[in-house]
Amino acid sequence: MLVLVWIVPRDDREILPDVDFQQVADHAQPGYEQTLTNPDVPSSWQANQAEIRTGQDGVVEWYVGFLVLGDDRAQEFVGMSQGLGANDTWTYEKVDRSSPTGSIMIDGVEWDEYDYRDLDPDDAGNTLYSLVHVDDDATHVLYGSHSAESVQELAARIF
Numbered sequence: 595m596l597v598l599v600w601i602v603p604r605d606d607r608e609i610l611p612d613v614d615f616q617q618v619a620d621h622a623q624p625g626y627e628q629t630l631t632n633p634d635v636p637s638s639w640q641a642n643q644a645e646i647r648t649g650q651d652g653v654v655e656w657y658v659g660f661l662v663l664g665d666d667r668a669q670e671f672v673g674m675s676q677g678l679g680a681n682d683t684w685t686y687e688k689v690d691r692s693s694p695t696g697s698i699m700i701d702g703v704e705w706d707e708y709d710y711r712d713l714d715p716d717d718a719g720n721t722l723y724s725l726v727h728v729d730d731d732a733t734h735v736l737y738g739s740h741s742a743e744s745v746q747e748l749a750a751r752i753f
Contacts, residue, residue: 615644615658622646622656628731630656631676633751638663639672654678662744670740672748680733688735690721700749703727709742725749 619632625646643659655675662670677684694706708724715722723745724737734752738745 611642613641613644615641618644619656626654626678628676628678631674631732631734631752633674633748635660635748635751649684651681651684653680653684655680655684660748662740670738670744672736672738672744674748674752675735675737677733677735678731680728685726685728685733685735689724689726689737692721692724694726698725698746700725700746701753703749703753705749708737711742715739727752 616632619630623630639660639662641658642661643657645657647655647657649655655677657676658674660672660674661668662672675688677688689708692708692710695709696707698705698707705725705727708721708726710724711722713722721737722739723742724735725745726736727734727749734749736745736748736752
């Protein structure tokens with residue numbers, strides 16, 4: 595038996611879920627007046643989750659989680675939450691009850707910036723760096739576990 599285990603080839607590569615978030619958005623869109631954000635992301639980005647969520651507060655959220663790949667492995671996480679009819683409490687919870695640290699213009703759109711990259715990653719989780727933009731239809735919250743550049747790149751692809 596041990597010999598069989600030793601000679602049977604195994605694939606030790608990381609298995610990453612690959613969700614067609616654009617198809618999920620297209621399928622869900624008829625149920626909502628607001629346009630669900632459906633950004634064109636780089637080929638090195640892979641969605642690992644895409645879904646409509648409804649919180650206890652009644653806010654409907656279009657969520658997509660992206661893995662930024664390098665060497666066929668996940669190097670970073672970038673999340674996008676689009677709150678439809680969101681309120682300040684929903685936004686506050688999405689940024690882990692943090693306060694903005696400034697603002698930034700990306701392609702002519704002003705975003706509130708939440709830069710907590712100086713925190714220990716265990717304390718900040720997936721929101722070391724976040725951006726928030728509120729418009730008439732929705733509130734966009736983008737966040738990441740590593741670089742500000744990846745979150746900013748997603749922001750540039752939203753509007």
